[in-house]
Amino acid sequence: MNFKELNVRPEVVAALDKIQITDATEIQEKVIPLALQGKDVIGISKTGSGKTLAFAIPILEKVLPKKGPQALILAPTRELAEQIKNEIGRFGQRTGLTATAIYGGVGFERQVYDLRQCEIVVATPGRCLDHLRQGNFKVDRIRIAVLDEADKMVSMGFIEDVGVIFGQLPRQRQTLLFGATISLEVEKIKKTQMNDPVTVQAQVHVEEEFLDQFYYDVDQREKFSLLVHLIKTEDPHLAIVFCSSRQNADVITKNLQRQRIDAEAIHGGISQPRRLRIIEDFNRGKPHILVATEVAARGLDIKNVTHVFNYDIPINSEDYVHRVGRTARAGAKGKAISLLCQRDYGLFQAIFDRYRNLKITALEKPQFPRLMFDAGQRRFGSGRGRPFGGDRRGQRRR
Ligand code: ADP
Ligand code: MG
Numbered sequence: 061m062n063f064k065e066l067n068v069r070p071e072v073v074a075a076l077d078k079i080q081i082t083d084a085t086e087i088q089e090k091v092i093p094l095a096l097q098g099k100d101v102i103g104i105s106k107t108g109s110g111k112t113l114a115f116a117i118p119i120l121e122k123v124l125p126k127k128g129p130q131a132l133i134l135a136p137t138r139e140l141a142e143q144i145k146n147e148i149g150r151f152g153q154r155t156g157l158t159a160t161a162i163y164g165g166v167g168f169e170r171q172v173y174d175l176r177q178c179e180i181v182v183a184t185p186g187r188c189l190d191h192l193r194q195g196n197f198k199v200d201r202i203r204i205a206v207l208d209e210a211d212k213m214v215s216m217g218f219i220e221d222v223g224v225i226f227g228q229l230p231r232q233r234q235t236l237l238f239g240a241t242i243s244l245e246v247e248k249i250k251k252t253q254m255n256d257p258v259t260v261q262a263q264v265h266v267e268e269e270f271l272d273q274f275y276y277d278v279d280q281r282e283k284f285s286l287l288v289h290l291i292k293t294e295d296p297h298l299a300i301v302f303c304s305s306r307q308n309a310d311v312i313t314k315n316l317q318r319q320r321i322d323a324e325a326i327h328g329g330i331s332q333p334r335r336l337r338i339i340e341d342f343n344r345g346k347p348h349i350l351v352a353t354e355v356a357a358r359g360l361d362i363k364n365v366t367h368v369f370n371y372d373i374p375i376n377s378e379d380y381v382h383r384v385g386r387t388a389r390a391g392a393k394g395k396a397i398s399l400l401c402q403r404d405y406g407l408f409q410a411i412f413d414r415y416r417n418l419k420i421t422a423l424e425k426p427q428f429p430r431l432m433f434d435a436g437q438r439r440f441g442s443g444r445g446r447p448f449g450g451d452r453r454g455q456r457r458r
Pocket of ligand 1: 080082084085088105106108109110111112113
């Protein structure tokens with residue numbers, strides 16, 4: 061179905077046309093009509109399936125200019141809040157409506173001002189609560205509340221805050237909730253904050269047509285050298301290397317840089333302005349390797365990522381699908397390559413157990429030069445925060 065058939069207002073259809081978005085994705089086709097009828101909706105679909113537009117369109121249909129904040133979208137990270145705000149701005153260009161992003165790590169003053177001027181607020185839960193407590197954010201006209209990335213809200217420990225925030229909104233409102241999966245913790249929000257919600261789900265499968273998935277079985281001590289070899293031979297346009305901790309992301313980034321590979325780390329320990337700048341730069345192709353933790357990259361729409369490398373295997377199987385969903389977006393081809401060593405077997409098996417139809421092909425280990433790897437300083441005692449599993453001897457320089 062196209063957006064005109066979905067009764068989307070002409071200004072928005074035109075704005076979408078301009079960026080070559082004409083036909084609705086499955087989740088959009090399922091959510092938009094229900095949401096336009098005023099129903100509470102839970103939309104479940106994988107990363108990259110167009111959930112933002114699924115809630116942006118109903119908001120742009122229902123909100124009126126110059127009448128104060130009428131829609132609130134809660135997102136788990138600052139980057140995501142920025143991205144949603146920008147997209148709504150783009151889709152709603154000709155509607156006269158403004159969206160603002162509210163998150164921590166930056167000053168209050170500007171946000172206090174924006175909260176008075178805008179109609180659509182995109183916020184992270186912590187800062188949203190701060191503004192509510194200080195009376196900066198008048199919610200009496202909020203008629204649509206959206207919870208985006210509900211599963212991430214749970215894993216980041218924000219779900220209680222979400223409940224508190226939603227509890228302060230007018231009862232007469234519409235609530236939309238989105239995620240790639242919906243866990244038990246989200247059920248509570250559903251029970252207490254939603255009104256007879258309809259759940260719709262887009263088919264859950266990795267776009268196997270466009271995404272090739274591989275893995276290499278290597279010795280822990282060879283992981284880094286193999287990664288460098290793959291970056292050099294695969295020559296990705298843009299690649300994300302996923303790590304399971306901030307320390308790992310930093311150490312790998314440093315080592316990649318030592319190999320003259322333009323890599324940057326992005327994780328929760330990096331300041332907000334810097335994170336935003338790195339994402340923007342990455343979107344422009346420099347750096348062309350982003351070394352990321354789960355949290356930093358979740359939900360972000362970065363185009364033209366040709367390769368995802370799993371340097372560490374994710375602890376939650378679902379994160380695998382989220383990670384590989386960073387590539388092969390919007391019909392472009394992508395490759396996901398996991399590097400596993402013996403201690404990753406269990407986690408990797410769990411991914412297969414959970415997603416039985418995934419096709420991940422084993423590749424023969426190629427010939428590659430062994431590189432020096434500097435594991436940096438250990439900040440923790442044994443067992444915690446070890447960047448590379450293998451023991452110290454394994455990292456001896458040669
Ligand atoms: P999700 O929130 O489900 O992970 P996003 O809303 O971030 O997905 O959308 C992913 C990408 O798909 C974005 O670049 C968006 O512009 C694009 N997109 C969204 N809807 C459509 C559509 N109907 N047709 C083509 N591209 C779309
Ligand atoms: Mg999203």
